[in-house]
Amino acid sequence: MTEVTRPPEPGTPGGPSVDLRDSLYPAGMQPRPEPGMPTDLAPELTDSALSYETGLELKARSQWAYARSRFLRHRLAMGSFFVLTAILLCAIFAGQIAHYPYDGIDLNHINAKPTTAAHHYFGTDQLGRDYFTRVLYGIRTSARVAFFVSILSTILGTLIGAFAGYFGGWLDNLLMRFTDLILTLPPLAILLVAAARLGNGNIDFGIFSLGQEYRVAFILAFLFWTGIARVVRGLFLSLREKEYVEAAKASGSGDVRIIFRHMLPNSMGPIIVNMTLITAGAILTEAALSFLGFGIKPPTPALGKLIAEGETQMQTQWWLVVFPGLTIVAIVMCINFIGDGLRDALDPTQRRIRA
Amino acid sequence: MLTYIVRRLLYSIPVLFVSSFLIFTFVSTTTDPLEAVKMQPNVNQAAIQLVEKQNHLKDPIVVRYGYWVRDAFTNSFGKSILGERPILPDMLNRLKVTLQLIIAAELLTLLLAIGVGVYSAVRQYSVFDYSMTTLSFLGLAIPVFWLGLILQIVFVNIFNKWGVRIFYTSGLDNINPGHGLHFLAQRVQHLVLPVLTLSVISIAGYSRFMRASMLEVVNADYIRTARAKGLIERRVIFKHAFRNALIPLMTLAAIDFGTLFGGTVITETVYGLPGMGRYFIDALSYGETYEIMAWLMLTSAMVVFFNLVADVVLGFLDPRIRLD
Numbered sequence: 001m002t003e004v005t006r007p008p009e010p011g012t013p014g015g016p017s018v019d020l021r022d023s024l025y026p027a028g029m030q031p032r033p034e035p036g037m038p039t040d041l042a043p044e045l046t047d048s049a050l051s052y053e054t055g056l057e058l059k060a061r062s063q064w065a066y067a068r069s070r071f072l073r074h075r076l077a078m079g080s081f082f083v084l085t086a087i088l089l090c091a092i093f094a095g096q097i098a099h100y101p102y103d104g105i106d107l108n109h110i111n112a113k114p115t116t117a118a119h120h121y122f123g124t125d126q127l128g129r130d131y132f133t134r135v136l137y138g139i140r141t142s143a144r145v146a147f148f149v150s151i152l153s154t155i156l157g158t159l160i161g162a163f164a165g166y167f168g169g170w171l172d173n174l175l176m177r178f179t180d181l182i183l184t185l186p187p188l189a190i191l192l193v194a195a196a197r198l199g200n201g202n203i204d205f206g207i208f209s210l211g212q213e214y215r216v217a218f219i220l221a222f223l224f225w226t227g228i229a230r231v232v233r234g235l236f237l238s239l240r241e242k243e244y245v246e247a248a249k250a251s252g253s254g255d256v257r258i259i260f261r262h263m264l265p266n267s268m269g270p271i272i273v274n275m276t277l278i279t280a281g282a283i284l285t286e287a288a289l290s291f292l293g294f295g296i297k298p299p300t301p302a303l304g305k306l307i308a309e310g311e312t313q314m315q316t317q318w319w320l321v322v323f324p325g326l327t328i329v330a331i332v333m334c335i336n337f338i339g340d341g342l343r344d345a346l347d348p349t350q351r352r353i354r355a
Numbered sequence: 356m357l358t359y360i361v362r363r364l365l366y367s368i369p370v371l372f373v374s375s376f377l378i379f380t381f382v383s384t385t386t387d388p389l390e391a392v393k394m395q396p397n398v399n400q401a402a403i404q405l406v407e408k409q410n411h412l413k414d415p416i417v418v419r420y421g422y423w424v425r426d427a428f429t430n431s432f433g434k435s436i437l438g439e440r441p442i443l444p445d446m447l448n449r450l451k452v453t454l455q456l457i458i459a460a461e462l463l464t465l466l467l468a469i470g471v472g473v474y475s476a477v478r479q480y481s482v483f484d485y486s487m488t489t490l491s492f493l494g495l496a497i498p499v500f501w502l503g504l505i506l507q508i509v510f511v512n513i514f515n516k517w518g519v520r521i522f523y524t525s526g527l528d529n530i531n532p533g534h535g536l537h538f539l540a541q542r543v544q545h546l547v548l549p550v551l552t553l554s555v556i557s558i559a560g561y562s563r564f565m566r567a568s569m570l571e572v573v574n575a576d577y578i579r580t581a582r583a584k585g586l587i588e589r590r591v592i593f594k595h596a597f598r599n600a601l602i603p604l605m606t607l608a609a610i611d612f613g614t615l616f617g618g619t620v621i622t623e624t625v626y627g628l629p630g631m632g633r634y635f636i637d638a639l640s641y642g643e644t645y646e647i648m649a650w651l652m653l654t655s656a657m658v659v660f661f662n663l664v665a666d667v668v669l670g671f672l673d674p675r676i677r678l679d
Contacts, residue, residue: 181374184655186617189635190381193647196639197385284498288621291500292636307501315515318508325501332496 067269070345077341084334087327091139098133102301105129114319123319125310135324138303139331141213141296142283148217149224149282154275156221157228162259162267164229165236175233179226187223191285194219195294213302216295220282228274235267269346276339280332287328303328360667367659371652378651379420386642387412388436410436423648432649437641442649446634450653452527453630456622457615459546460553465608468558469601472565476573476600477592487562494559503552503625510548522547525627549626553619557611564607569600602672606665613661617654 071077090097099119100106106118106128114123122131164175195216239245240263248258289295290304298305303324310320389403389412407413411422426433431443475484507524514520523529523545532538572578573596581595582588620632627633631650638646670676 180370181377184370184374184658185378185651186614186620186654186658188620189617189651189654192620192636192639193382193385196642280496287498288500291498292621292624294639304498304500307504311504314504314508315511321501321504321508325498325505328498328501329493329496333492336492336496 067345071341074341074344076337077344080334080337080341084331084338087139087331087334088143091136091143094133094136094140098130098136100130100133102133102137103129103299104133111313111317114323122323123317125317125320126313131306131320131323134301134306135303135327138301138306138324139327141300141302142286142328142331144211145213145217145220145286145296146279146282148214149220149286150275150279152217152221153225153278154228154271157225158232158264158267158271160225161229161232162236162264165233166240166255166259166263168237172233175229179230182223182226188285188288191219191223191289192292192294194222195289212300213296216286216289217282220285224278224282228271228278231270231274232267235270236263239263239266272346273339273343276335276342280335280339283328283332283335356667356670359670360663363663363666367663371656371659374655375424375648375652376420378655379423379648380416382647382651383416383419383644386639386644386647388642388644390642392437406436412436423645426645427649427652432652433645435638435643435646437643442646446631446646446649446653449629449631449634450616452628453616453619453623453632455546456549456553456619456628456630457612459550460557461608461612461615463550464554464557464561465604467554468561468565469604471558471562472604473569473592473597473600475562476566476569479570484566487566491559491563494555497555499552499556500621500625502555503548503622506548506552507625520544524548527628549622549628552625553615553622561604561607565600565604568603569596572596572600575599602669605672606669609661609665609668613658613664616657617650 094102106112106120106124108128109118109120109124110128111126112118112120112124112128114121120130120132122135124130160175164172198215198219236259245258245262248262253261286295286302287304287307290302291308293308296302296305298309306324307321310317310324314321389406392398393403411419414422423433431441432446434441435445471487475481475487478484510522510524521544523541527542527545528538529541533541573592578591578596581591586595616631617635618632619630620635622628623630623632624636631654635647635650638650
C-alpha cells in the first residue's frame, strides 16, 4: 500500500487534514489491532514526518484535489484547455498581435486570398480589411458575451434553483411552471424578438457605459438560467434529505447557512459542468443572432456578423466565411471537451460511459 | 388512456392562455408595426391614427389582449397590420414547406443516428466508435448557419467547375417546376441540403443518446439470460436489446419534433425557403406584432401537443408505464 487516503470529505476545498482515525471511526470504536499488525501504527500516523519512515505515505486530500488530479489526467480536456487558452490569449492581445486595426483598410490588398504576405493570414474583404484581425477582435466580443452570460445565468439559476429546491412550496411551483413555460417557447424566436428592439446601443449607467455586447448578453442570460435552475433544484431536493443537513439543522444552523455552507458546495460539480454547457451554447446562439442581423451590430466585430458580411461574396471569397466559422467551431469544441473532462472529474457519479 | 389524453389536453388550455398573455405582453411592448412608417418625413398623421384606432394599438395591454383572443378564435388570428394579409392561411401555406423539411430531417436523423448508435454500442471501443464520437463532438460544435453556407459554397463550386447540378442551394422550386416525377426530382434536389443542415446537430446528439441507451440495455441481466440460453448474437441484439434501447430515443424524437416547427428559422433563412422560419423573420423585421404572436402560439402549441404524443407513445411502448 503506497497511499493511504481517507474518503474525501465533501465541500472542503483545501481544508485542513483531519486525523485519519477520527474520520473513519467514531471515538471508542477503533478496530482491535489484528495479530501481526504493527501496534504502533496508529501513533505514527498522527505524525506525518514519521509516516514516511515506515513506508506508509499518508496524504489527506480534499475532494477538489481528487477532481484536479482527475482533470489533469484527462488528456483531451487538458489539450483543449491549452488550445482555448491560446485562442483567448490571442484575442486578449489582439492589439499587439494583429498588424492592422480591426477597421483598418489596406487598399493594396483588396479581396486578397489568405496569404502570409502583408500578414493577411485569413484574407481580406472587398474593402481591404484584414480578416485575421477582425476574427481576433470578434473572439473578444464573443468571449465577453459568453463569459458574461455564463456567470450571470449561473448565479441567477443557482440562486433560484437552490431556494426552490430547499424551501419547496409556492416558490418551487412558480419556478417549475415558469421553466415549463420557457420550454414550450422556441428559444431562438424569443431571443430574436427581444434582441430586435432591446439589443441596440450601449447600456448607460451614468458614470460608465457597457458596450452593446453586454446588452445582448443580458438578453441571452435571461433565457439560459432556466436549465441550471432545474439542475440545482433537483440536486437540492435530494441533498435536503441527507444526514449532514439534518445534523446542521440539529446543531442550530440557519437556512441560509445550510444552503450556502453545506448544500451549495456539494452541488458545485454539476453547476460547473452546466456552466461550460451554457458558455458553449451562448457562443453559438450569439453567433446565430448576429448572423441573422439581430445581435451585435457593426462596427463592433462579432464572429457571426463577420460571417454574415462575408456571405454576399462567399462564392468567390470563401475565406470570409470559412475562417470565422472555423474559429467558432474550434472554441465551442474546446469548451465541450473541457466540459466533458470536468464532468468526469467533478461528477464521478454521472460519469458518461467513456468512449 | 383516453381519459389521460383528455385530461392532459384540458390541462394545457389554461397553460396556453397564461403563456399567451405573457407572450402578448412581451411581444406587443417590444414591437411596433408602424415604427418604420412613422419615421418617414411626409407621413399623414391622421392615417396613422386611423390605423392605430382600427387595430386598437393604443389601448391598454389587457384590452388589446382581449381583442386579440377574440380575433384568434373568430377570425383565425385576424390580418396583419401593414400588408393586411390573412394570418392563418398565410402561415398554413408556409407550414406545408416546413413540414416537408422537418419530416425529411427527422427521418434522416433517426435512420442515421440509430444505425450509428447501435453499431458503435455493439462494437464499443472500436475505430468506428471512436471516430463517430469525435464526429459527434464536431457536429455539436458547428453553427447551423455556417454549415449551411459551407455546403452552398461546396455545391456551387462543384457546379461551376464540372457543370453538374447535384443539389440546388436556394429556394424551393425552379422557375419552371415541371410536372410529375420531374417536379418531384427537382424538389428533392432543392431540399437535400437544408435537410442535411437541419439534421447534423440532431444526428450528433441522437447517436450519442442511442449509443448510451444501447450500452445500458446490453449490460442488463435479461441480455445475459438471452445469451446464456444460447441465442445467436444477431437475435440477442435485434430482438432483445435493440427494441428496448429504442424506447427512450422515440420519446426524445417525439418531443424534438414538436420543437422543430419553430426551429427552422436559421436553416430556412440560409436556404431562402418560404417556410415558417422565414415567415417569422419577415414578420419580425416588419415588426408585425400579430403575425409574431400567431407564429409563437402555433409553434408552442405544437411543442405542447408533441410532448403529449411523447408520453402516449411511451405508454404504448413501455408496458411498465401506466398512464391514468
